[in-house]
Amino acid sequence: MSETHRHVEEPGPSEVRSPLVQQELKRAGVWFGVAIAIALAALLAQPLMLILGAMVLATMMDGGSRLLGRVLPIGRGWRLAIVLLSAVAFLAWTFYLTGSSLAAQAQAMRTIVEAQVTRIGSWMQQLGITATPSDLKGLAQQAMSSMGRVTAALGTAVGAITGGAMMLVLAIFLATEPKLYERGVAWMLPMEKRAQFYTIADKMGWTLRRLMFGRIIGMSVEGLGTWLLLWVFGVPMAGLLGILTGLLAFLPNIGAIISGVLIVLVGFSGGVDTGLYAVGVYLVVQIVDGYLIVPMVAKRAVDLAPALVLAAQILFGALFGIIGLFLADPIVAMIKVYLEERSKANRQDGDQASLKPVHP
Numbered sequence: 082m083s084e085t086h087r088h089v090e091e092p093g094p095s096e097v098r099s100p101l102v103q104q105e106l107k108r109a110g111v112w113f114g115v116a117i118a119i120a121l122a123a124l125l126a127q128p129l130m131l132i133l134g135a136m137v138l139a140t141m142m143d144g145g146s147r148l149l150g151r152v153l154p155i156g157r158g159w160r161l162a163i164v165l166l167s168a169v170a171f172l173a174w175t176f177y178l179t180g181s182s183l184a185a186q187a188q189a190m191r192t193i194v195e196a197q198v199t200r201i202g203s204w205m206q207q208l209g210i211t212a213t214p215s216d217l218k219g220l221a222q223q224a225m226s227s228m229g230r231v232t233a234a235l236g237t238a239v240g241a242i243t244g245g246a247m248m249l250v251l252a253i254f255l256a257t258e259p260k261l262y263e264r265g266v267a268w269m270l271p272m273e274k275r276a277q278f279y280t281i282a283d284k285m286g287w288t289l290r291r292l293m294f295g296r297i298i299g300m301s302v303e304g305l306g307t308w309l310l311l312w313v314f315g316v317p318m319a320g321l322l323g324i325l326t327g328l329l330a331f332l333p334n335i336g337a338i339i340s341g342v343l344i345v346l347v348g349f350s351g352g353v354d355t356g357l358y359a360v361g362v363y364l365v366v367q368i369v370d371g372y373l374i375v376p377m378v379a380k381r382a383v384d385l386a387p388a389l390v391l392a393a394q395i396l397f398g399a400l401f402g403i404i405g406l407f408l409a410d411p412i413v414a415m416i417k418v419y420l421e422e423r424s425k426a427n428r429q430d431g432d433q434a435s436l437k438p439v440h441p
Contacts, residue, residue: 130404131248137293137411138252143259144290161256193317197346259286281422285415292414299370300330306369307344310362317351330370333410334391337367385413 122129145164146157153160255262263282267275304327311319322344329336341363348359393413397405 126401127244130401130408131244132251133408133412134404135248135251135255137289137408138248139255139259140286140289141293141297142252142256143286144294146256147290158257161253165253193350194343194346197350277422277426281419284422285418288414288418289411292411296331300327303327303330303340303366303370306366307340307362310365311344311348311359314355314358314362315351316348316355316359316362318347322347326366332394332406334387335394335406341367385410385417389413 142161142164146160149160149163150157153163263279266282267278270278304323306323307326308319308323311322316322322340325343326340329340332339344359344363345356349356390410390413393409394406397409397412401408
């Protein structure tokens with residue numbers, strides 16, 4: 082063999098130095114990492130939902146502290162303590178004044194709802210519909226029992242109290258020093274990605290604060306408005322219906338439907354006139370909240386399509402239970418902000434690349 086055709090050894094496919102092996106290993110690593118992430122998300126559904134819930138609570142605390150800072154120029158820690166103590170005092174005062182009566186009303190409401198469901202089932206049978214009252218009760222029980230694994234984990238009283246306490250403590254830590262944890266997450270990212278991360282984090286925080294502020298205003302308006310209007314006409318259990326309507330207002334779409342059904346069932350238990358008045362109260366409260374409160378506060382900040390929110394609630398409710406149902410709206414809002422900011426950054430990069438001179 083001549084010197085010009087001397088054999089030269091090259092890396093084979095089994096060696097890591099091979100570009101082909103390196104490329105395939107990278108692809109396999111990406112898919113392996115995605116599979117691990119999906120498996121961990123499925124196994125750690127409960128703590129992930131608790132962490133997201135703590136982030137939402139921390140956003141609400143931070144928003145209250147910021148609003149208080151506009152009128153009370155004191156330290157952030159003191160403002161946050163005032164917000165927390167005010168919330169605890171309001172809840173304690175509410176349950177102290179109405180605790181015993183609400184417990185009795187809750188038991189009475191259960192009896193009224195069951196009786197009304199039985200009447201509706203009998204009426205449907207007279208119309209030739211095969212659904213029986215037991216079928217309607219079974220459907221409601223099935224809907225409540227198929228709320229996902231997180232609901233089962235938090236289903237007991239001890240689990241619910243423990244989960245709520247952990248969520249509250251974590252939210253307090255996050256709200257006390259939000260920038261500390263934000264810098265900690267940014268530290269794990271490459272240097273060139275940190276500026277974009279800070280921009281997205283700030284936009285997410287601003288959006289969540291506006292969303293939660295609008296939600297609290299809507300809950301207050303719906304709860305107080307329902308209670309006062311029902312109490313004026315003498316509708317039974319006006320206080321309990323007001324509290325339930327206010328709490329369910331945290332859930333867009335689904336919460337309004339559930340509270341409306343309860344108001345109508347309880348209203349018609351007192352007669353046709355009372356039932357029609359209850360329907361009118363429900364419509365007035367929903368119109369005021371939907372056409373005044375939401376457009377002025379929450380929709381300007383997030384502008385989420387109602388069908389998108391409802392689809393997210395169905396999906397997260399099936400996967401993560403009641404807590405997923407509550408967090409569907411904030412999660413969709415954060416995803417929307419992230420996608421918008423990424424799209425804006427990609428568009429800016431594309432514009433900069435198009436402005437670069439092309440050298441022959």
